[in-house]
Amino acid sequence: MSEPRPRLVGEVFFVLLLLAVSLFLLGSAYTISGFESFASAGAVPMAAAGLMAVCALVILVQTLRRPPDTTEASTLRRLMVQVTPPALLVMLVLIVLYVLLLEQIGFLLVSFLFLLASMFVLGSYRWFLNLVVSVGTLGLIYIVFEELFSVVLPAGYLWQGAFQ
Amino acid sequence: MELVHAFFASWVDPWLLLLAAIGTFAGIYIGAIPGLSVTMAVSILVSFTFKWPIHDALVLISGIFLGGVYGGSRSAILLNIPGAPAAVATTLDGYPLAKMGLAGQAIGLSTVMSVIGGFVGIAVLAIAAPMVSELALMFSPRDYLLLAVMGLLLVGGLTGDSMAKGVFAAALGVLISTVGLDPLTAEPRLTFDSLQLSAGINFIAAMIGLFGVAEVLAQMHYLHVKAVKQNVTKIIPSWALVKQHLPLSMRSSAIGVGIGALPGAGGDIAALMAYDHARRSTKNPSRPFGQGAYEGVVAPESANNASVGGAYIPMMTLGIPGDAVTAVIIGAMFIHGLRPGPLLMTETPDLFWFIVGSLVLANIFLLIFGMTGIRIFAKVVETPKAFLLPVILILSAVGAYAINNNPVDVYWMLGFGVLGYLMKIYGFPVAPVILGIVLGPLLERSYRQSILMTGEDPVLFFTEFFTSPISVILLLALGFSLLVSTPWWKRWRSRGK
Numbered sequence: 001m002s003e004p005r006p007r008l009v010g011e012v013f014f015v016l017l018l019l020a021v022s023l024f025l026l027g028s029a030y031t032i033s034g035f036e037s038f039a040s041a042g043a044v045p046m047a048a049a050g051l052m053a054v055c056a057l058v059i060l061v062q063t064l065r066r067p068p069d070t071t072e073a074s075t076l077r078r079l080m081v082q083v084t085p086p087a088l089l090v091m092l093v094l095i096v097l098y099v100l101l102l103e104q105i106g107f108l109l110v111s112f113l114f115l116l117a118s119m120f121v122l123g124s125y126r127w128f129l130n131l132v133v134s135v136g137t138l139g140l141i142y143i144v145f146e147e148l149f150s151v152v153l154p155a156g157y158l159w160q161g162a163f164q
Numbered sequence: 165m166e167l168v169h170a171f172f173a174s175w176v177d178p179w180l181l182l183l184a185a186i187g188t189f190a191g192i193y194i195g196a197i198p199g200l201s202v203t204m205a206v207s208i209l210v211s212f213t214f215k216w217p218i219h220d221a222l223v224l225i226s227g228i229f230l231g232g233v234y235g236g237s238r239s240a241i242l243l244n245i246p247g248a249p250a251a252v253a254t255t256l257d258g259y260p261l262a263k264m265g266l267a268g269q270a271i272g273l274s275t276v277m278s279v280i281g282g283f284v285g286i287a288v289l290a291i292a293a294p295m296v297s298e299l300a301l302m303f304s305p306r307d308y309l310l311l312a313v314m315g316l317l318l319v320g321g322l323t324g325d326s327m328a329k330g331v332f333a334a335a336l337g338v339l340i341s342t343v344g345l346d347p348l349t350a351e352p353r354l355t356f357d358s359l360q361l362s363a364g365i366n367f368i369a370a371m372i373g374l375f376g377v378a379e380v381l382a383q384m385h386y387l388h389v390k391a392v393k394q395n396v397t398k399i400i401p402s403w404a405l406v407k408q409h410l411p412l413s414m415r416s417s418a419i420g421v422g423i424g425a426l427p428g429a430g431g432d433i434a435a436l437m438a439y440d441h442a443r444r445s446t447k448n449p450s451r452p453f454g455q456g457a458y459e460g461v462v463a464p465e466s467a468n469n470a471s472v473g474g475a476y477i478p479m480m481t482l483g484i485p486g487d488a489v490t491a492v493i494i495g496a497m498f499i500h501g502l503r504p505g506p507l508l509m510t511e512t513p514d515l516f517w518f519i520v521g522s523l524v525l526a527n528i529f530l531l532i533f534g535m536t537g538i539r540i541f542a543k544v545v546e547t548p549k550a551f552l553l554p555v556i557l558i559l560s561a562v563g564a565y566a567i568n569n570n571p572v573d574v575y576w577m578l579g580f581g582v583l584g585y586l587m588k589i590y591g592f593p594v595a596p597v598i599l600g601i602v603l604g605p606l607l608e609r610s611y612r613q614s615i616l617m618t619g620e621d622p623v624l625f626f627t628e629f630f631t632s633p634i635s636v637i638l639l640l641a642l643g644f645s646l647l648v649s650t651p652w653w654k655r656w657r658s659r660g661k
Binding site: 042082085088114122150 | 388548554566569575
């Protein structure tokens, strides 16, 4: 038998969260049609949520049985290495901004800004190259999707009427 | 005659021919670049191609599937990084071969063996699928229930480090599929009085999130992994080398088709099983296993490409995905208004033969592209992640948006992306979620039909399972697959070792 993997930071918390969500969903599934009949609308959702809750319990026991991480580093430090490296957090913020602004500012401009910013975050510091790659890929994506796939990309509410 | 016409449809139409070539070519690179997966590519692609004619979409997807399963071996050999899960076994002997300066030979051999495996898989698909679909017409709802449960348990039990985690993921997928209005009674389910939720959760948004965004986030941990370059010379393997390994390739292909055809088990498991088989059955390997044995490349590469044809069998005949990629393809077919299953097979056999023809075509392109362009290839695989990952994110967002031109789908994608990332980090497999979402409606419908047929009598519901030979056989298969994934079985297998 190989040595069991030590618990990661936040692993117990994550499993507890899954357990709580499963129980909540089980409760919600019960309100669909209760124990009215075996073929009711709520039967399968209840079974699935119940199975999730049981599995989450088993996983919780399995996780607690594994040895805790005994390295010296602080919890925050370990969290940053194991779960949320700084680059990931910054990227996540960028993605959320991208998604929120996509419809307002329009695909081309917001994608361009997103590409430039995220390339920088991910460690490519050659501005000119980043610029060329961003413009190049965006141009390609735009042509391929608008022409080949006939996808209507968001043009941006903000500019509506501005160029007419 | 009409079927022959359907078979060759993609060969004679220049546009379809081009799509097959593009698909296979792109598939090889998608499979080879670590961080890009076939599942990711097909998920994103589905959201763009749903306005296309179904034939165009199917040709492109078939090419990407076959090319992608093969492409993983390239980076496994050259970089010691499996480009796709199906190539994990190939790294074991492929990379040592490259270190000895035999990268070209390893790539050439894996190309030939992939193509052979691919043809075996397609041949079995062509022969077995029509028979299985004839049989499947006799299946009752409870048999579909058993098959769906088997698929979910297999994908849950065989992937990841704990069966409970796999089953949790599968159950989550089934639960997600039930959100919205009940198809039978139109009661709102888990909608929390939200109009958006009563339409259900768009599963393509979920797919793109789980396989696209989650994978990109996971790649943030490997930003600074540097690849070691290998020199590639002499790719085309000698006929003697191919002939010598042909028997092993055939046996591995058989394993590959079999595993691929099991609902829920795909190329990664097929490759590992074939590698294990090669290690046990080869008395005098060219070099010791793990130190650059050709056999260690031949077996997994034949098996994983053979599993593609195998995975199409339950998909086409029963509407049950063989693995995560076929789950996504089933999703694509749903969007095009097709319901994969025995009726589709018997009512539109031309579509089936069209798919078989496209797979054969893609396999031929695989041979051509596999033997050429290695030099450019080495460059492309080294594309910095700083360029690659942002572009994938943009494609994911546009893909999710394009399904309904609805920003809510993009939010779902993001939510599933973060969920998928956390699941990956904490050792939960992600593929069962997608299988659950795709199989959920089938599972629920067949369960409710079969319990209604017994007058909602739970005792009768259970005893009914023992009344037809098909159900009994499926029940035994289900019991066996459950047994195989228990720790007791593993202990029994490894006794005396």
